[in-house]
Amino acid sequence: MMKNRGKKALSGLFSLALIVSLFSAMPVKAGAVSSWNGVIPAANAAYSFSGGSGTEVAPYEIDTAADLAQLSANVRGGTVYTGKYFVMTDDISLSPASASDATVNPTVAGTAGYTGGGTVYEWLPIGGGNTSYSFQGHFDGNDCTISNIFYNQSTGSYGTGNSVANNIGLFGKLEENASIRNLTISGGYVGAKRSVGGLVGKGWGDIENCVNNGTVVYGNEAKGVGGIIGANWVNTATNPPSILNSANYGKVISAYSSGSAGGIAGENEGTILNCWNAGEVISPYNAGGLVGSNKNDYNKQTGTGGTVYGGISNSYNAGAVTGGIAGGVAAFQKGSMRNCYNIGNITGSTYAGELIGEMNSSLTNDALRYEGSSTPVGNLVSGSPATVSFSSASGLLSDLNGWVSAQSSGDYSTWTIDPSKNSGYPVFA
Incomplete structure (x- = not known):
């Protein structure tokens, strides 16, 4: 067991006008919460959403919970929005x-397994589940929040409807070249x-500027x-996925005897950068x-892009971790890790x-920082990670930014210290 401490005026006017024109063309967050009624609609590929045409300059607008539910129904019906x-x-909500x-x-599937007060509706993930369909578009959360998701099928089958138990999240599957950001x-x-x-x-796609702010994730x-993604896989050796600038504050639980759980990803083959748990x-x-398991994908290394590996860089953990094999940044490490720390x-x-x-791992594992005299690596099978202990938050900050x-x-x-955050240890500036 280990325990750690917690040109002048004309040009200016032109620039201002340009900025105003750009923002006036962007959808603006309404400021209210749209609530879902629990109804999953029939697939309708002609659905127009609340505006837009699906282009980068005029994206489809998700203004209501009904819009989001229709997106789910359509993707699961085969309209994947490539x-x-x-x-x-x-x-x-x-x-x-x-x-x-x-x-x-x-152990009790669906809403019947909910024992709290009030009502919950069971969400149908956008793609994934028992379907072969993945979301293949680009979803911008526009700094909005989706709250109170509920899905409970850890005893479900691989059947139809909601009783599907694999590839599950708000989005069930995210295809290569697709993305989710600002959500x-x-x-x-x-x-x-x-x-x-x-x-x-x-x-197999990209995730950027996303936060799990307290959603519990459970698998058995x-x-x-994972708090953000369960399995972050490489599909093409020259195009590994990335998770950037994202964070988890939710509890993550694997109940399986050989399962892998992680604050950002349960299993990872791609890039994780500027993230924290x-x-x-x-x-x-x-x-x-x-x-949980950060690893090489040997089956993808025949690509012209060279070695594909799970890379964790410039990230940190501040959450409690309990497991058979437990690590502050990664439990099983067969990839690379650089400039990370744990408290x-x-x-x-x-x-x-x-x-x-x-x-x-024979890959690069360096500038890894741990506190005091505690053990940096539980079991070293191979490799030689470059680890450095720290004794103060200010010293850690200097090393990280260096x-x-x-x-x-x-x-x-870059990193900074805000005494009101992260127990006074470095956070991203």
């Missing part, structure tokens, strides 16, 4: 009540068997369970603050590492 654009213009792990019995999910419960995530169950079979992560097997409490019954539970400033890429966020 290359189309969507933007939210309102906050949406998917249930009148908000479930939690304390108010859901995962927060808040509250509620997503429970299924395999590839379960708060935002996405299984995906193989594959990953502050939610609790639990699994009897792999439990990682950011990733969460780590408890592992087999192996426990402040940064990594078990490591078997690494960022030394990089040729501008993709890495």
